[in-house]
Amino acid sequence: MIEPAGKPLVVGNWKMNVVESRVPSLVAEIVDRLPFARVDAAVAPAFPCLRAALDAAAGTPLGVGAQTMHWDDSGAFTGEVAPGMLAEMGVRFVILGHSERRTLFGETDDDVARKVAAAFRHGLVPIVCVGETEAERGAGTSHAVIQRQVRAAFSTRGPAGRFPVVAYEPVWAIGTGRTPQPGEITDAHREIQDALTDRFGTEASGIRILYGGSVTAGNAAQLLRAPGVDGALVGGASLLAGTFASIAEAVAPC
Ligand code: PGA
Numbered sequence: 170m171i172e173p174a175g176k177p178l179v180v181g182n183w184k185m186n187v188v189e190s191r192v193p194s195l196v197a198e199i200v201d202r203l204p205f206a207r208v209d210a211a212v213a214p215a216f217p218c219l220r221a222a223l224d225a226a227a228g229t230p231l232g233v234g235a236q237t238m239h240w241d242d243s244g245a246f247t248g249e250v251a252p253g254m255l256a257e258m259g260v261r262f263v264i265l266g267h268s269e270r271r272t273l274f275g276e277t278d279d280d281v282a283r284k285v286a287a288a289f290r291h292g293l294v295p296i297v298c299v300g301e302t303e304a305e306r307g308a309g310t311s312h313a314v315i316q317r318q319v320r321a322a323f324s325t326r327g328p329a330g331r332f333p334v335v336a337y338e339p340v341w342a343i344g345t346g347r348t349p350q351p352g353e354i355t356d357a358h359r360e361i362q363d364a365l366t367d368r369f370g371t372e373a374s375g376i377r378i379l380y381g382g383s384v385t386a387g388n389a390a391q392l393l394r395a396p397g398v399d400g401a402l403v404g405g406a407s408l409l410a411g412t413f414a415s416i417a418e419a420v421a422p423c
Contacts, residue, residue, distance in 0.1 A: 176207065176208055176209045176421065177207075177208050177209070177377070177393075177399050177400040177420045177421050178208070178209045178210070178211070178334065178377050178379060178399060178400035179203075179208055179209075179210045179211075179379075179400050179401050179403060179413070179416060179417045179420055180210070180211045180212070180213060180234070180262075180264075180296060180334075180336075180379065180400070180401070180402045180403065180407075181199070181210075181211070181212040181213065181403050181407025181408075181413055182213050182236065182264060182267070182381075182402055182403065182404050182407065183212060183213060183214045183215065183218075183236075183407065183408065184215075184236065184269075184404060185215055186408055187214055187215070187218060187408065188218070189217060189218045189221050192214060192218050192221040192222050192225060193221060193224075193225045195212075195408075195410060196212070196222055196225035196226050196229075196231065197225060198410030198411075199212065199231060199410045199413060199414070200226070200229045200230075200231050201410070202410050202411065202413075202414035203231070203413070203414050203417045204414075204417060204418060204421060205230040205231075207421035207422075207423070208400070208417045208420060208421035209230075209232070209400075210230070210231055210232065210417060211231060211232030211233060211234050211261075211262060212226075212231065212232075212233060212234070212407065213233075213234040213235060213236050213262075213264050214233070214236075215236065216235065216236075216250055219233065219235065219255075219258060219260060220258065223258060223259050223260070232261050232262060233259075233260060233261065234260060234261060234262035234263055234264060234294075234296070235250070235255050235260055235262075235263045235264070236263075236264050236267065237250075237263070237264065237265065237267070237270055237284075238250050238251065238252050238255055238263050238265075238284060238287070238288075238293075239251055239252070239284075239287075240252070240280070240283035240284045240286070240287040241287070242287075252284075252287045252288060252290065252291040252293060253291050255291070255293060256291040256292055256293055260293065261293065261294060262293055262294035262295070262296055262334070263284075263288055263293050263294070263295055263296065264296045264298065264336075264402075265281055265284045265285060265288065265295045265296065265297050265298070265322070266281035266284070266297050266298045266299065266318070266322060267298045267338070268298060268300060268302075268338060268340040268343060269343075272302075272340070278317065278318060278321035278322070279321070281297065281318075281321065281322045282321050282322055282323075282324045282325065285297060285322050285323060285325065285333065286325040288333075289325070289328060289331055294331075294332070294333065294334060295322075295333045295334070296333070296334040296335075296336055296379075296402065297319075297322045297323075297333055297334070297335050297336070298335075298336045298338045298381070298402070299314075299315050299318035299319055299322070299335065299336070299337060299338070299361065300314075300315065300318075300337055300338040300339040300340050300342075300357075300382070301314045301315065301339055301340065301341075302314075302340045302341060303340065303341035306339070306341060311339075311357065312356070312357070312360045315337070315357055315360050315361060315364070316360055316363075316364045319335065319360075319361055319364035319365060319368075320364050320367065320368070323365070323368040323369070332369075332372070332375055332376050332377075333376060334376065334377050334378075334379060335361055335365065335376060335377075335378045335379070336378075336379040336380070336381045336402040337354065337357045337358055337361060337378060337379070337380055337381070338380075338381040338382050338402060339357075339382050341382075342381075342382025342383050343381070343382045343383065343404065344383065344404060344405060345382075345383055346383050347382075347383060348382060348383050348384075348388060348392060349382075351391060351392060351394075351395035352395070354380050354392060354395045354397070354398060355395045355396045355397045355398070358378045358380075358395075358397035358398060359397060361378050362374075362378065362397065377399035377400060378397065378398070378399050379398070379399060379400045379401050379402045380392055380393060380395075380398050380400075380401055380402070381401060381402030381403065381404070383405075384401045384402075384403050384406055384416055385406050385412065385416075386406065386411075386412045386415035386416055386419070389401065389415065389416040389419035389420065390419040390422075393416070393419055393420040394419070394420075394422075398420075400420055401416055401420055403416055
C-alpha cells in the first residue's frame, strides 16, 4: 500500500503519544473512516505499540511503520532497534530523519543516509523527512538546506524499482500551528523533485512527496491541494480518527 502509486498518501506520526491499550480501537476507527479507495494511509506508532498496530491492521489496507531505527543489522547498541527486527515483524515502512530526531537526538545527514540504505537493504520503505529551521528560513537558505538533505539521504540510490517517500516538513511548522503558504510548499517540493531526479533519474517522478507540519482538518484542503503535493505526514491531528479522516478526504477529494 505504500508503493509508488497514483493515489495520495497520508501517514499518521503518533510520536510518543499513543499507549498500547489505545492502539486497537484507534486503528479500528481509522480503518473505518478513511477513504481507502482514494488514498493510501499508514500510521507510525512507537516501538512497543507496533505489534498491537500490526495485529489490528492485519487484513486491512492500513499500513504500519516505525518512527526511526538504527542502520546496523545487529550489535551492541543499547536501546536501539535494528531494521531486520522491524522487517521480521511485518513493518513495511520507517520514518527517517524526522526533525525531532535531528535536533533532539543529534541525527546527522550521514546517519540518515546510512538508515536509508539499511531500509532499502531490508525491504522497508523509507519516509525521509527534510526541511529548514526558522533560522535557515530567515537566512534565505531553505532551498539549499532541502537540497543538501535530500542529496545526502539518497547517496545510495537503493535497488532499482524501490522507491522512498519524502516528506517536506519545515521545522518551524511542526507542532506550532504555523504553516507555509501553498506556493512556498510547491516551490520546496519542486526543489525536492529536482534533487531526487539527480539521484533517481526519470523514476523520481514516481516518488511521493508529502507535506508535514501543523496540518489540520481546517487547513488540509488549502495546503495539500497545492501543486506537487502527494499527501501528508500528520502529527497531532492524526491522534483522532475523525480529523485524520478529514485530512485524508482533503488530500483525495471525490
Ligand atoms: P504536527 O507534526 O502535524 O503535529 O505539526 C508533524 C510531524 O512532526 O510529522
